[in-house]
Amino acid sequence: MNKKAAHPLHYAVRLWFIVICLGQSIFAYYILMQYYRNTALGDLEKWNNVNPHFYDKSDLTGNIIFGLHVALAAVITILGPLQLVPSLRARVPRFHRISGRVYIASAFLVSVAGIYLTWVRGAVGGPVMQVMISANAAIILICAYFAIRSAMERRFKVHQQWAVHLFLGMSGVWMFRVFLMLWLLIHRAPVGFDPKTFTGPFLTVLAVSVYIMPQAIAAWYFGVRGSGPAYQRTVFATFLTLVSLGMAVGSFAATMGMWMPRVME
Numbered sequence: 001m002n003k004k005a006a007h008p009l010h011y012a013v014r015l016w017f018i019v020i021c022l023g024q025s026i027f028a029y030y031i032l033m034q035y036y037r038n039t040a041l042g043d044l045e046k047w048n049n050v051n052p053h054f055y056d057k058s059d060l061t062g063n064i065i066f067g068l069h070v071a072l073a074a075v076i077t078i079l080g081p082l083q084l085v086p087s088l089r090a091r092v093p094r095f096h097r098i099s100g101r102v103y104i105a106s107a108f109l110v111s112v113a114g115i116y117l118t119w120v121r122g123a124v125g126g127p128v129m130q131v132m133i134s135a136n137a138a139i140i141l142i143c144a145y146f147a148i149r150s151a152m153e154r155r156f157k158v159h160q161q162w163a164v165h166l167f168l169g170m171s172g173v174w175m176f177r178v179f180l181m182l183w184l185l186i187h188r189a190p191v192g193f194d195p196k197t198f199t200g201p202f203l204t205v206l207a208v209s210v211y212i213m214p215q216a217i218a219a220w221y222f223g224v225r226g227s228g229p230a231y232q233r234t235v236f237a238t239f240l241t242l243v244s245l246g247m248a249v250g251s252f253a254a255t256m257g258m259w260m261p262r263v264m265e
Contacts, residue, residue: 182250
């Protein structure tokens with residue numbers, strides 16, 4: 001076996017990828033059942049089971065934009081992990097190119113729609129969350145631009161790095177829910193925030209942690225994976241393994257405590 005492949009970092013990355021694939025697959029199922037099903041049944045008011053800002057009878061434009069936002073959310077949640085599978089890129093490059101274009105186009109549209117909804121409809125959590133969500137959207141737009149630009153310039157190594165940054169940006173909404181549920185599972189109470197107003201220091205820290213910090217973590221990974229002392233890769237592998245375990249527990253908590261109960265309503 002290749003020495004680099006045998007390094008703990010190799011297995012830590014694969015564990016992270018498996019956890020995030022399974023977790024986002026469940027999240028995609030939740031989106032399909034919560035929004036697609038209710039839309040098909042004409043029961044649009046059930047959109048507000050999650051957020052009172054989602055459906056407004058008096059705002060047709062906003063409803064259409066939210067519908068587009070949610071429709072694309074399921075698409076990107078399904079397509080996102082597929083963009084990072086090396087064997088898939090090598091064996092069916094045409095699928096990768098087409099799905100990649102769909103993914104990046106969806107990234108642009110979902111981000112613009114998200115900014116519109118955040119500032120026109122409002123966001124649970126008030127101005128702080130509006131700023132954080134907008135920062136996440138800006139990160140997605142920047143990463144999508146450089147991902148497509150580097151691909152067009154045939155700088156595929158750079159393109160793959162931007163694709164990872166984009167995937168992490170697009171995963172921010174999922175990670176926010178996962179780590180929120182992990183926090184609630186650990187404390188058994190809404191520690192550090194007010195559940196009624198959905199404001200508080202913990203939510204601010206969480207938003208920074210899932211919307212902004214993953215970009216720095218990805219840069220850290222690209223810096224240590226191919227060079228540098230082995231201990232740096234071991235440190236990163238340990239960190240990533242702990243994050244993955246946290247995501248696994250948080251995904252289970254979100255599935256059982258939030259997503260499946262709403263699907264069953």
